[in-house]
Amino acid sequence: MNKKWLSAPYLVWAVAFIILPLLMVVYYGLTDKTGAFTLENFLAMGTPEHLKALGLSLLLSLISTIICLLLAYPLAMILVASNTSKTSFVVLLVILPMWMNFLLRTMAWQTLLEKNGVINGILTFLHLPNHNLINTPGAIVLGMVYNFLPFMVLPIYNVLAKIDKNVINAARDLGANGIQTFCKITLPLSIPGIVSGITMVFVPALTTFVISNLLGGSKILLIGNVIEQEFTTASNWHLGSGLSLMLMVFIIISMVISSLFDKDGEGSAL
């Protein structure tokens, strides 16, 4: 039986929209404006302003990944422990914001955090001092956590839901207390979910430029902003491509770590 032709549309799709564009990025990354081969676009990552942007991106995305994990894990545990009708409702609540456009949601945060925004308006009403919330690294982290939290909750929830209750009951029967059960049974078994959650939060947070533009007032330059500006305003596609490829190295590293832990691919089931 030859059913290979069934995969043809996907192959065409992958070639046209993934492989070819990627090859173009590689081509631009390895050439200069005259079309000659060069490694300069890669090495440009080493300049102080690019390193600073990369460092800041790594730092902010790391912080938001940790916050996401700390928020998502207890939530996922509560969801698994509670009864089913409630669970699906809460899962729906987690997914619900994603029905709305990502840009709009981030712009809504702008309105909330602004000087004369909703939050400061409430503070003024309560006669509390106003705070400068927007255009700070904290606002960017907030935007990242808000936008990417569902990508942490769902894989962890999936993995936790699949853990056989009998394993946990056995641990309790054999005298383990709640903390021991969690540390020795639940946590190790949920690592695939955690790892895939971390990847799914860390990678988009590392490369974002929209969140830092809208909530950072273009004052805080992340590596995503540098690359975006090379393509848009500086019109140096070669440098932008070179930097993108270097950034991919970091993404590949996090993918490799993820695959080491997540051998069965359990956590990737969203």
Place this chain on the structure above:
Amino acid sequence: MKKRVLFTTIAALTAAAMCGCGSSDTPNGEVIVYNWGEYIDPEVIEMFEAEFGIDVIYDEYETNETMYPKVEAGAATYDLVCPSDYMIDKMIENDLLQELNFDNIPNAKANIGASYWEQSEQFDPGNKYSVPYCWGTVGILYNKTMVSEPITSWDVLWDEQYADNILMQDSVRDAFMVALKRNGASMNTTDTAELEAAKEELIAQKPLVQAYVVDQVRDKMIGNESAIGVIYSGEAIYTQRENSDLEYVIPEEGTNVWIDSWVMLKDAPNKENAEKFINFLCRPDIALKNFEYITYSTPNVAAQELIEDEDIKNSPIAFPDLTQYENMETFLYLGEEFDENLNELWKQVKSN
């Protein structure tokens, strides 16, 4: 150009399956226009479509710098673009434009003031490629309730008492123009020391800046989010209409006098329709309608005569008498290497 060949091949490969030539009720074809955001009265487009039976395909950009790579790479096809002075210079130099046939655009020479054609000579010698659409200055918009003393100088953008109350332009040349002019340098300087000094000024200013924005200056100033903002004069009338506390000044150190003009791309597919479109926009009644909507100064003197509100007709913001200033300049295109250097300096400012 290599980039273009590669891009077109890939685009052709990927887009082969997507056939987008929809038939419509516009018998006379189409014209594809690429303009600044909110830079035309939508009704003007409708009127043109109704009158000529030509479908207007309309696309927008936020800065000259974002427009250029898209047009240069041929990533999308356009007939008409509306870039600023120095960008027109660059496009002419890089052979992206075609000369206009003014016989088919009689309204242009008839209605647009001689001084604007003269000013255009700086970037379009002989007035062969461009038709002036809007012009203006760059200045400081401030909120009278938040700023006590009258503002006269760019210095206020470095004044610590307005920390976190300053909006700067997120556009390379405008930002550097402010710092260069404040230092008494020309905005078209290529002197490394002057540019370095301007960079240091911008870095020193950064902690005081609330945000680097382009079109958002307008909304943030109207919403009392900030006390001071760097803005194009064309936005001043609109913002004052919305928030009467706002005041616009041209700083005494001088500023940029800019012109945005219509140009036709070399490979424009709808040349005749594009000519009709420019000619339509140069009609006094249409230019007036457009002016009232976008509030950017029109070089169309016939339209200016038609303005009913005397205050606006003689407004020193919309139609300043440039002869009273000695230190006004227009941006010039200073070569690709200069652009790269300036972008590099800007990146250093932003990453600091």
